[in-house]
C-alpha cells in the first residue's frame with residue numbers, strides 16, 4: 001500500500017471497448033504492471049464504486065476530506081496500512097448510507113480524523129495546559145496558534161483561543177466507543193458535532209500543518 005502514480009491505459013478514451021472505470025473515488029483491486037517508464041493498472045476490479053457517496057453532496061465532501069487528509073499525510077509517510085484500511089472502511093460505511101444524512105457522515109468523518117490524529121501521535125490532550133502543563137480548570141480553552149489546550153492563566157494575551165468544553169466532552173465520548181455504527185445511530189447535537197469538526201480542523205492545521213480545503217464549505 002501507499003500512494004502510487006499509475007497509468008490507467010486506455011481508460012480515458014470514451015467509447016473504447018476496454019474503457020476502464022476510472023471514476024474518481026472508487027475502491028478497486030488491480031494488478032500493477034511495471035514497464036520501463038511507468039506502471040500500468042491491469043485487471044482492474046471494482047470492489048466498490050461508492051455510488052451512494054457520489055450521489056450525495058454532503059457525504060461526498062466529507063469523503064473527499066478524509067481522502068485529502070490521507071493524501072497530504074502520505075507526503076510524510078506512505079507506509080500507513082492501518083490508515084488506508086480505516087479510510088477504506090470509513091468510505092464503505094459512508095457509502096452504505098442510502099439517504100444524504102449530513103449528521104451521520106459528519107460522525108464518520110470525525111471518527112476517522114480522531115483515529116488519524118491518534119495514529120499520527122497528535123491526539124487531543126484535555127488533561128494538561130500545553131504551555132505550563134498544569135491541569136486546566138472547569139472551562140477548557142483551546143489555543144489554535146499553539147495547537148493545544150491552554151489553562152485560563154496561559155490563555156491571557158493569546159488571541160486565537162476558544163472554548164472547547166462541549167467539543168471535548170463529545171470527543172472523550174467518541175474515543176470510548178469503537179463501534180462506528182453505534183456512533184452513527186447516536187443522537188449528538190449538531191452544535192456539538194460542528195464544534196468538534198471545527199476543533200479538529202484547527203488541531204490538524206496547527207500540529208500537522210495540513211489545511212483541509214474541502215472542509216471550508218461546511219465547517
Ligand SMILES: [Zn+2]
Pocket residue numbers: 129130131132133134150151152153154155
Ligand atoms: Zn497554563
